[in-house]
Amino acid sequence: MKKNMRSKWKFSLLLLSVLALSATAACSGSEAGKETADAEETGTATGNVPADGAKSGGPLGKYDPPITLRTTLTDKAKDSLDAGDTLENNVWTRGYERELGIKVTYDWIVEGSNAGEKMNLTLASGDLPDILAVNQAQYKQLLEAGQLADLTEVYEQHASDLVKQFYAMGADGLQPTKQDGKLYGLTYYSGSYDTSPMLWIRTDWMKQLNLDPPQTMDDVIAIAKAFTEQDPDRNGENDTYGLALNKGLTSGGDINPTGFMNGYHAYPGVWLEDESGALAYGSIQPEMRTALAKLRELYAGGYIDPEFGTKDLSKSAETVMAGRIGLFFGYMTSPFAVSGMMKDGSEADWLPYPIPSADDKPALVQNNIDYGEIFAVRKDYEHPEALIQLMNFQVEKSYGESSKSEAAASYFGKEGFAPVRLLQPNKNIGIYNHVVDALEVNDPSGLNIEETSYYDGIQSYRGGDRSAWWFERIFGPDSSQSIIQHYIDNDLIKLNEFVHPSTDTMTAKGATLGKLELETFVKIIYGQDPIEAFDQFVKNWKALGGDQMTKEVNQIAQ
Template sequence: MYRKMMTLLLACTFVFVTACGSGGDKEEAVETAAPIELKDGKYDPPVQMSYLRSWNDDTRFRNGETPQDNVHTKWAKERLGIELTTPWTAAHTNDAFYTKLRLSLSANEELPDVVVIRGDYNLVRELIESGKFADAGALFDQYASKTWKEAADSAPTEWYPYMFEGKRMGIPVYDYAYNSDPVLFIREDWLKKLNLKEPTNIDELEKVMDAFTNQDPDGNGKKDTYGMTAGWKNNFNTWMSETGWVFGMFDTMPGQWNKAADNTLEYGSIQPGIKEGLGTLKDWLDKGYLPKEAGVYDETKAAELFTAGKAGMIVGPHWMPNWPIDDVKKNVKGASYKAIALPKGPTGESHHHGSGASNGVILINKDMKNPEIFFTYQNYLFDNFANPAVGSEFENGFAKGYDYDIVDGKVLGEAEVKDGVAPVKYTLTYDGARIPDLLMETLSKLASGQEPKTPFEKNIKISNKPEVFPAAQVVVDHKGDAIKNEFTGAPTDTMKMKKDALDKMEKDTFSKIVYGQLPLDEFDKFVEKWTSMGGEQITTEVNEWYKSVQN
């Protein structure tokens, strides 16, 4: 009985001390973070929220406004009672923002309430591991609005990069899903002139490429055209003028981690289909179907061949008619083009790289006294800006006189407004708020001939070239063919030491094979070297990460 009483006494003492130890903090938290209330959707008196985000060089201001003081910060204070402050600003270019943020972290400087980062997963991981940020997932569950949660539910894997010790430490900055998935744009007038049909498989594709290369489709009497333009200076599956889909015809995707049949992850660039894809590209180069400079062309340079009327096909996102490929109509009289599905390979496979549904992360300082302030801000944008209602404040844009105006009853877009700028680029998450599935659903709806009804639909209708809509429909119809990069975490320990060398070996080997400087069988030796020089260990680490985020 004595031992039981002592045990109970010690337990009570422990609970008391623990409660006092954290209770002191708790008491202080209650004192300094007293609940704040919204009155008619606004904090009164206003509350402050500090933040950091990078600034792109193309972000323009007017009327003497700055990143710290502009129409967006005025809106936040007037509409929500939130005073936005930023301790410093830095450009996204040349990693200036990342460098300055790392210096702040290493100097143990006080960080703001909210930090938003695009890109640099290493920095994100450093910030998460610093212990300075809160369990963002728990806050999201508590404070996010229904609209925002539904957006998150449509893209659950976007949380994976920010998982740490079983917690969701960062909130994804949601973007439009499938926005970079590629389609094949083909010169429709060339097809008609040469009496060809749209290619649906590799044999038909090669027949069309041969004709576009050798049958003088531009009628100038010279052999100066290509079946297709491409640029893989930076990557095979890049954002425009890409050739990742060539390997997709052989059921793999290079340069990324793909899901295997046993639900593990495998590195795409060492799969058997890559050898067949490399052989195909070599054959096309040898036959002149692709420009010899494809290996040194970046995406934009490669696209110039299409816009100049010298290439009959190009592969890229559905939005390319907006920029740059519609210029072919200006440069070539009578030119027309259309989007079609990517052709199937010898075994009936057709795959392309799949784009994600986020483009950054939101980290919330664990010392932020009232984190609900940030959710009040972002919830409002999701509920009112992401898909605005008729007659709402965002029906025509973010701010009258900036990205839209109304003159004689007519709504003018940003391009028509004198010195028009896009205030949405000033928001904490760069684009205000985006619902992943909304864009493609809208484009598909409009492609079917339905009339736009909502403000979002009307804006999409007037802001896109006519060729964009059927191209988007192709994306929607073939989204099941996408192969997404399943590894979205920070570089593993072995990656940090070995990845640069492995990537260089891969790029050099593939380039030399395609250009005939190495035999095709050199691919098999590359796979052996990649595996023994760290690839096998990286594969193990990648799958350990994959297993951890799925649990």
């Protein structure tokens, strides 16, 4: 029974989709369920879409005669396939052909890590597939070469209300693919809420030392000092530290100082409006100097893991799980980084807290919109509306009315091998509210399949299954999503205001400037360079391309 439950938790974990996670979960249906899905037409595809792209038959109109469409795919979701299915022949490809009259073929299918290189070779060959799944740099290359179809009219004519609704959630989800008022692609828009930084603290250590939750950054620092000096694990050894970081700092994933810096009103790596109304780069502002000086002070005092500069995220997480760290700044997904220590017999526990402020001004947390892949159409393809049709179909099967049918359950959790896909932006905050409401009345009957899996996980954890701890800490009443709801309710989110493809200078010099930033910040924190090195860094950053980059950013953002 325990083995089956853990398989279920693995399934639910894969369903969770945020910043770095995508919904590619396995939802293995029976052969009978697959046959039902193949036999039953659950969509509303009754009309025809003529080759000239004129609106006919609604958002899910069917081609008659059918068309064949070339595209590409990565195999990252192959483990989610039902028995007997392949990446070329599965519930999505059969659904496209049956309900839309679109036969999807693949020029190539490669591992996710090889997709960028393979697409570069495809672009260089000049033999483009009909539908392109590209990164932002590749999209920019194609756009500047005039190789992409204008989708402005076909999107307005053919996109379903639900697709349009998703792209309007929280921001303009199509902003990066617009130029001169025209639309040239669809983004894999995920929203921004799940990128919100937050503070994670070992509450069992706080109880051991009779410490209260922090209200200010000074409180955070006091807790870090207590965790370092007062033997919170009661093993009689001087082997614990207050704060964990990793060597990538703000670019290193979880366990990084972004939230700490936000507490000092510093916003690394994002573009925000300055007092003049222009966009400015957060990492070079005076507030960043203040935050670095404080981190330098904490490191000198021995309150930060002294080896953080040699540890990537996985190594930093190992230090945390070894019981040597009491707090870190992370994200809504941080329970995954420490879940390995949630074993039977362990009393370890972590709770998330909002980022506190270093002064009397509220601490605003930075948010980034990750657009992921861009889906575009090669210029002169005779059916540009087919891209919109595929997107309508995937969104409808995953989130629309037809998603509630028994047959549509066969699509659930398999979006990873749909060649064109969009998850509901900021969906996790909605899941949290639904799950908490269901927990309050002990009735999950109103939840959908994904929400029910998280509800069941929380109940399993509360019943003693420590392996299900992360369900409670991501979707329970005292969870990372509850902190995000706090940010939303109190208007504490500060959104990165540059949401366009990289500028020319970003492409040419961004890596060099990023390396300069990281090396400078690490050396300052380590005490190898004085805090005045920040001032020289700002001058160097501007001279080496930062000023030109800032000019380009503001020209594009106008």
